[in-house]
Amino acid sequence: MISPIALPRVMRIGGGAADQIGDVVLSLGLSRPLLVTDSFLVNNGAAAKLVDALEKAGLAPRVFGETVPDPTTDSLEAGVRALAEHQADSVIGFGGGSPMDTAKALALLGVQGGQMRDYKAPRNNVGPVLPIIAIPTTAGSGSEATQFTVITDSRDDEKMLCPGLAFLPTAAIIDFELTVSMPPRLTADTGVDALTHAIEAYVSKKANPFSDSLALAAMATIGKNLRRAYEDGADKTAREQMMLAATQAGIAFSNSSVALVHGMSRPIGAHFHVAHGLSNAMLFPAVTAFSVRAAESRYADCARALDVATTDTDDRTAAEALVTALSDLCRDVHVPTPKDYGIDKAKWDELIPIMAEQALRSGSPNNNPIIPTDAEIRDLYAQIYS
Template sequence: MIASLSLPRILRVGRGAVGELGDVATGLGLRRPLLVTDAFLAGTGAAERLMTTLREAGLQPRLFAETVPDPTTDSLGAGLDVLREHEADSVIGFGGGSPMDTAKALGLLGVQGGRMRDYKAPHTNLGPALPVIAVPTTAGSGSEATQFTVITDSATDEKMLCTGPAFLPVAAVIDFELTLSMPSRLTADTGVDALTHAVEAYVSRKSNPFSDGLALNAIHTIGRHLRRAYADGEDIEAREAMMLAATQAGIAFSNSSVALVHGMSRPIGAHFHVAHGLSNAMLFPAVTAFSVHAAESRYADCARALGAADDSDSDAGAAGKFVAALRTLCRDLEVPTPQTHGIDKDKWLRLLPLMAEQALASGSPANNPLVPTADEIQDLYAQIYA
C-alpha cells in the first residue's frame, strides 16, 4: 500500500516558540496576515501580544476575534468580510480547534468563494487557498497539523467534515506555555480527544507505518501524563508532553484517518453543543468495546503503549484491558454522560436516527475496524446516554 503523506512545511516546537511567529511569517514571504482567535484570548491580552510580535517583525496584521465554539457557516461571514477588507495574504489561527478550523475555512473561502457545503467530504480539496499558520493553545485537537476542518451548517445543524491539502497549515508554532492556564475540564477533554485521535489513527483501516509510529508514541505519552496535567495544571513536564503528543496524534490521524468515535461525536456537538473533546470522551469506551474484537492485535498494541497491558498478556487479554482502562480513565477525569451533562432524554432519543445518518454520511465510520450499521450506531448512542 502506498501512503499519501502531508505535513506542515514548518514546525516550530518548544517553550517560547510563539515568540518566533513573526519570523515564521516573514520567512514565508507573508505581509498582511489576519489573526483569527476568540473573545477569550482577545480579552486576556494574549491575542494582542501576538499582534505586537507580528508588528515588530514588520508585518501588517489585522485581528478577528469573533470565532465561536464549533464554528458555523453563519459565523464565517464576518470573518470573510474582515479578510477581504484587510486584503489579507494569509491567516493565522490562534486558539483551540475552533479558531484553527475557522482560519482554515477562511483561507479556502477567501480564495475560492462558494459555500462551505461545497467542500465537505467526500470531496477532497486541493486548493488554492491562503496560507494558514496555526498556533494552538490547547493540547488536543491536533488541528495545527491536519488537513481537515469541521464546520457546522447553520441551516441543517450538520457538522461537516471538510478534507484535503487545502486545509493543511503551511506552518505550526507549538508552544506548551500557552496551555498552562487551561482549566482541568478543558485539560481532560482535549487530552482524551488527543488519545482518541491516536487510537483511531492506529486501528483505522487506512493506517500505515508512518502514522502508526506517531500514534503509538502519542498513546504512550498521554498514558503517562494526562492524569498529571489534569491534577496539576502547572506541572510543566506533563504540559509539555501533552502538547507534543497532541501534535503527534494530529499528524497521525491526518495521514491515516479517524473512525467511528469521531463519526458519532460530530452530531452530538452539532445538535447539543457539546465540546468536541467531551463528546469524544463520552463515546470512547463504548465504541471501543463495540470495535475491539475486529482488531484485537491493534487494540492490544494500544493497551501496551498506554500501560494498561504488557507483553505477558495475550492480544485478546490486552485488548480487553484496554477497554477497561478507557473506562477507568474517563471515570478518573470525571467525564459526564449525556444525561449528567444535562441533555434532555426525549430530544436525545428523538434525534438518534438523524445523528446515525449524519455519522455515517461523514465517512469516518467506514474507517472503523468494525463498520457499523445505522441501527448499531443508534444502539451505541442509546447505551452512552446514562
C-alpha cells in the same frame, strides 16, 4: 503499499515558540496576516502579544476575534469580510480547535468563495487557499497539523467534515506555555480527544507504518501525563508532553484517519453544543468495546502503549484491558454521560436517527475496524446516554 504523507512545511516546537511568529510569517514571504482567534484570547491580552510580535517584524496584521465554539457557516461570514477588507495574504489560527478550524475555512473561502457545504466530504479539497499558520492553545485537537476542518452547517446543524490538503497549515507553532492556564475540564476533554485521535489512527483501515509510529508514541505519552496535567495544571513537564503528544496524534490521524468515535461525536456536538473532546470522551469506551473484536491485535498494541498490558499478555486479554482502561480514565477525569451533562432524554432519543444518519454520511465510520450499520450506531447512542 504507498502511503501519501503530508506535514506542515514549517514547525516550531517548544516553550516560547509563539514569540517567533514574526520570523515564521516573514520566512514565508507574507506581510498581511489575519489573526483569527476568539474573544477570550483577545480579552486576556494573548492576541495583542502576537500582534506586537508581528508588528515588530514589520508586518501588518489585523485581528478577527469573533470565532465561536464549533464554528458555523453563519459565523464565517464576518471573517470572510475581514479577509477582504484587510486584503490579507495569509491567516493565523490562534486558539483551540475552533479558531484553527475557522482560519482554515476562511483561507479557502477567501480564495475560492462559495459556502463550506460545497467543500464537505466526500469532496477532497486541494486548493488554492491562503497560507495558514496555526498556533494551538490547547493540547488536543491536533488541527495545527491536519488536513481537515469541521464546520457546522447553520441550516440543519450538520457538523461537516471538510478534508483535503487545502486545509493543512503551511506552518505550525507549538508552544506548550500557551496551555498552562487551561482549566481541568478543558485539559481532560482535549487530552482524551488527543488519545482518541491516536487510537483511531492506529486501528483505522487507513493506518500505515508512518502514522502507526506517531500514534503509539502519542498514546504512551498521554498515558503517562494526562492525569498529571488534569490534577496539576502548573506541571509544566506534563503540559509540554501533552502538547507534543497532541501534535503527534494530529499528524497520525491526518495521515491515516479517524473512525467511528469521531463520526458519532460530531452530531452530538452539533445538536447539543457539547465540546468536541467531551463528546468523543462520552463515546470512547463504548465504541471501543463495540469495535475491539475486529482488530484485537491492534487494540492490544494500544493497551501495551498505554502500559495497561505487557508483551506477555495475550491479545484478547490486552484488548479487553484497553476497554477497561479507557473507562477508568474517563472516570478519573470526570467525563459526564449525556444524561449527567443535562441533555434531555426525550430530545436525545428523538435525534438518534438523525445523528446516526449524519455519522454514517461523514464517512468516518467506514474507516472503523467494524463498519457499523445504522441500527448499531443507534444502539450505541442509546447505550451511552446514561
